[in-house]
Amino acid sequence: MLQLGEIDRADPRPPYRQIAAMLREAIESGGLEPGAKLPSEAALMEHFGVARMTARQAIQELRGEGLVIAEHGRGVFVRPMPPVRRLASDRFARAHRAAGKAAFLAEADKAGYQPGVDRIRVARAGAPKGIAERLRVEAETEVIVRERRYLANGRPVEIATSYLPVPVAGGTPVEDVDPGPGGIYARLEDAGHTLERFTEEVGARMPTPDERNALEIGPGVPVLTVVRTAFDTEGAAVEVCDTVKAAPAYLLEYDFPAR
Amino acid sequence: MLQLGEIDRADPRPPYRQIAAMLREAIESGGLEPGAKLPSEAALMEHFGVARMTARQAIQELRGEGLVIAEHGRGVFVRPMPPVRRLASDRFARAHRAAGKAAFLAEADKAGYQPGVDRIRVARAGAPKGIAERLRVEAETEVIVRERRYLANGRPVEIATSYLPVPVAGGTPVEDVDPGPGGIYARLEDAGHTLERFTEEVGARMPTPDERNALEIGPGVPVLTVVRTAFDTEGAAVEVCDTVKAAPAYLLEYDFPAR
DNA sequence: CTGTCCTAGACGTCTAGAGGAGTGTCAAAC
DNA sequence: GTTTGACACTCCTCTAGACGTCTAGGACAG
Numbered sequence: 001m002l003q004l005g006e007i008d009r010a011d012p013r014p015p016y017r018q019i020a021a022m023l024r025e026a027i028e029s030g031g032l033e034p035g036a037k038l039p040s041e042a043a044l045m046e047h048f049g050v051a052r053m054t055a056r057q058a059i060q061e062l063r064g065e066g067l068v069i070a071e072h073g074r075g076v077f078v079r080p081m082p083p084v085r086r087l088a089s090d091r092f093a094r095a096h097r098a099a100g101k102a103a104f105l106a107e108a109d110k111a112g113y114q115p116g117v118d119r120i121r122v123a124r125a126g127a128p129k130g131i132a133e134r135l136r137v138e139a140e141t142e143v144i145v146r147e148r149r150y151l152a153n154g155r156p157v158e159i160a161t162s163y164l165p166v167p168v169a170g171g172t173p174v175e176d177v178d179p180g181p182g183g184i185y186a187r188l189e190d191a192g193h194t195l196e197r198f199t200e201e202v203g204a205r206m207p208t209p210d211e212r213n214a215l216e217i218g219p220g221v222p223v224l225t226v227v228r229t230a231f232d233t234e235g236a237a238v239e240v241c242d243t244v245k246a247a248p249a250y251l252l253e254y255d256f257p258a259r
Numbered sequence: 260m261l262q263l264g265e266i267d268r269a270d271p272r273p274p275y276r277q278i279a280a281m282l283r284e285a286i287e288s289g290g291l292e293p294g295a296k297l298p299s300e301a302a303l304m305e306h307f308g309v310a311r312m313t314a315r316q317a318i319q320e321l322r323g324e325g326l327v328i329a330e331h332g333r334g335v336f337v338r339p340m341p342p343v344r345r346l347a348s349d350r351f352a353r354a355h356r357a358a359g360k361a362a363f364l365a366e367a368d369k370a371g372y373q374p375g376v377d378r379i380r381v382a383r384a385g386a387p388k389g390i391a392e393r394l395r396v397e398a399e400t401e402v403i404v405r406e407r408r409y410l411a412n413g414r415p416v417e418i419a420t421s422y423l424p425v426p427v428a429g430g431t432p433v434e435d436v437d438p439g440p441g442g443i444y445a446r447l448e449d450a451g452h453t454l455e456r457f458t459e460e461v462g463a464r465m466p467t468p469d470e471r472n473a474l475e476i477g478p479g480v481p482v483l484t485v486v487r488t489a490f491d492t493e494g495a496a497v498e499v500c501d502t503v504k505a506a507p508a509y510l511l512e513y514d515f516p517a518r
Numbered sequence: 519c520t521g522t523c524c525t526a527g528a529c530g531t532c533t534a535g536a537g538g539a540g541t542g543t544c545a546a547a548c
Numbered sequence: 549g550t551t552t553g554a555c556a557c558t559c560c561t562c563t564a565g566a567c568g569t570c571t572a573g574g575a576c577a578g
Contacts, residue, residue: 014531051533064323064478065465073540073558089515195517204463204483204506206325219323222481224463247463254513256348258454273561299528310563331529332570
């Protein structure tokens with residue numbers, strides 16, 4: 001059984017933080033393994049001699065850090081680490097598309113997880129400001145909008161929205177729910193837009209409640225945002241893809257020359 | 260003055276979430292601008308007819324999302340957006356080093372903020388496991404460790420730790436607190452290690468309490484982690500730099516070919 | 519005019535207690 | 549053997565009140 005210390009009234013930190021620190025230490029040192037159950041609120045009250053709200057506040061602290069998850073009626077558990085998907089920057093290599101694989105599927109193959117896509121929605125709508133800038137069109141210009149959610153081993157890991165100019169992809173299979181082998185990049189190249197390069201802008205933030213829902217992540221879990229712009233050999237922006245990824249599930253790899 | 264609704268007892272959401280949602284909406288719609296003061300706990304109690312802890316719980320929700328910051332004795336304020344530092348992938352261009360500028364200074368010039376570095380510490384220590392792997396040396400091999408913290412306009416934005424093999428940089432100015440113009444990469448090139456390429460591994464997570472402290476960020480603010488490995492023309496890893504950045508302050512830009 | 523002190527108002531922490539809701543177990547009833 | 553129900557245990561939400569610390573501004577003494 002887990003051994004915890006006592007509250008030190010001389011310590012300037014308030015009791016709830018001391019309790020949180022002890023539990024955090026237990027988790028990080030391995031005394032509490034991923035998936036293990038923390039002491040119940042009642043047990044913490046009894047052990048430390050504090051009120052319920054104080055014990056809860058300590059737990060709250062750890063939840064905010066994303067270290068633990070509370071399950072109503074069951075207990076509080078150390079968050080199990082999801083398998084990390086490493087995204088190398090060659091994930092859009094033409095060789096993969098030639099083999100009929102979209103980027104997400106190519107990675108799944110390499111990393112050995114079961115890929116999935118759902119909540120696909122294709123429509124036309126006005127381009128939001130940031131997107132329009134990147135596509136170099138006027139704001140609110142009508143563009144093709146492709147939304148979808150990616151799953152790894154059945155767990156949602158990423159939501160993505162692609163925006164494509166109508167002159168580039170209008171009327172092509174890009175506007176179908178299933179764009180066919182190789183994904184939309186393959187269709188763009190079919191349509192004569194040979195892809196030359198990509199830029200990605202990477203940031204991180206806390207998710208909106210909607211995003212938390214779609215990615216099935218608890219409070220205290222940040223998201224990685226990646227906005228990718230694809231350019232063809234003419235230097236024209238042919239797609240902007242706005243993605244939101246569950247941060248614990250991802251590691252992005254980039255490679256660039258020192259020049 | 261801000262207009263807020265009422266609690267709907269028919270709504271399945273608990274009151275504190277309803278209150279949080281109303282405040283969130285006010286923030287996102289612009290009704291409460293960045294820096295604006297939220298209603299005090301007493302005002303929320305009075306307006307919604309709830310106990311103080313319930314009002315606090317609503318505020319707690321928003322703090323966890325990083326939307327607001329509480330200032331003891333003053334009030335709760337909408338978090339002001341820090342200026343974003345955009346990091347282009349040419350930030351390690353040799354031209355900058357030749358001009359005597361380290362990467363951080365080169366960016367500051369371009370983006371127009373006042374750069375700063377403090378808490379510099381240079382030492383030798385055993386290489387941690389992950390670092391040793393990337394440097395392709397045995398774990399616990401003695402390496403040079405350079406720690407420092409970067410400031411933009413006086414505000415800490417990044418903490419970084421570089422690890423370099425002793426055979427590569429031992430006895431060079433890299434081991435001095437001030438490595439001279441162009442930074443340590445310039446010194447590596449002086450020592451005959453011409454840099455060829457970099458890899459960066461980007462992730463995001465919640466900060467540890469230590470990191471929160473060093474970066475002076477409140478709860479609910481995630482960090483971006485970037486581990487950069489520098490390779491010389493011989494293909495040898497000559498430096499691993501482990502950085503932790505305050506997420507709201509950064510946007511990383513990468514550029515890569517479609518191949 | 520200056521500096522000190524006081525005070526109101528704000529958030530921080532803790533206590534004590536209550537009812538609610540989800541989960542799992544086990545014994546009784548069928 | 550299966551189902552049902554009671555119950556214990558868990559976390560969730562809310563109330564009410566107390567005291568502490570910090571901030572800002574006004575009153576007051578020097």
